[in-house]
Amino acid sequence: MTFAIRxxxxxxxxxxxxLVLGAAAAAVLAAAxxxxxxxxxxxxxxxxxRPRVTAADLLNVAEQQIGITENAAGGGTxxxxxxxxxxxxxxxxxxxxxxxxxxxxxxxxxMFVSWVGAQVGLRPTVGWDAYTVTHAQWFKANKRWGVQxxxxxxxxxxxxxxxxxxxxxxxxxxxxxxxxxxxxxxxGNTGNGKxxxxxxxxxxxxxxxxxxxxx
Numbered sequence: 001m002t003f004a005i006r007x008x009x010x011x012x013x014x015x016x017x018x019l020v021l022g023a024a025a026a027a028v029l030a031a032a033x034x035x036x037x038x039x040x041x042x043x044x045x046x047x048x049x050r051p052r053v054t055a056a057d058l059l060n061v062a063e064q065q066i067g068i069t070e071n072a073a074g075g076g077t078x079x080x081x082x083x084x085x086x087x088x089x090x091x092x093x094x095x096x097x098x099x100x101x102x103x104x105x106x107x108x109x110x111m112f113v114s115w116v117g118a119q120v121g122l123r124p125t126v127g128w129d130a131y132t133v134t135h136a137q138w139f140k141a142n143k144r145w146g147v148q149x150x151x152x153x154x155x156x157x158x159x160x161x162x163x164x165x166x167x168x169x170x171x172x173x174x175x176x177x178x179x180x181x182x183x184x185x186x187x188g189n190t191g192n193g194k195x196x197x198x199x200x201x202x203x204x205x206x207x208x209x210x211x212x213x214x215x
Contacts (some may be wrong), residue, residue: 003083029214053214055213056152058097058122059119062173065116066197074193077112079111083114103130109132109187109191110135110171112188113135114126114129127154127209132156133165135154136209139210141209145207149177151176152174152211154210155200156168156205157169157200159204162206165207167206170187182199182200183199185197
């Protein structure tokens with residue numbers, strides 16, 4: 001089935017169930033201070049100038065998290081805690097259903113990516129989500145999507161090697177293109193339940209989202 005989110009400017013479909021945010025629901029979220037900023041066009045930054053953060057700056061913060069491990073239930077990281085306390089969690093609950101508590105032990109690769117972006121002040125162009133499919137579609141909707149592995153790009157994987165956004169299983173950051181058909185990445189929620197640096201084949205990549213960095 002298809003799940004639809006509508007704003008004044010954007011419509012995004014993902015596989016789950018159909019939900020259209022009506023005027024009444026929007027009013028409730030607005031009263032709670034929740035705004036669907038994630039689906040808006042990507043701004044230059046809050047001041048209207050070019051970002052001052054480089055890809056190296058972001059990757060440095062991501063690398064500092066290497067070794068962080070989830071608990072026995074698959075959660076309990078600071079990335080979970082941050083997401084659960086952010087305004088974005090109410091948006092994703094409105095979209096996907098569930099509860100804040102449901103994120104405590106949820107898969108956290110996208111929470112990690114979102115947390116890193118927020119820490120370096122690039123949340124508007126890194127995006128924030130807990131669902132990889134929607135995050136990838138956001139990059140596409142904002143015309144920040146492509147097939148070139150660039151340092152600092154957000155990389156989306158499908159372990160089956162399909163090219164459909166709907167098949168995305170995992171997300172991380174590109175550290176470098178190794179020039180041999182592989183990329184070096186920094187990822188949260190790896191198969192070992194940690195933040196790790198990995199080498200991945202490009203054949204498993206669906207595409208890349210490109211945050212705006214200082215040149």
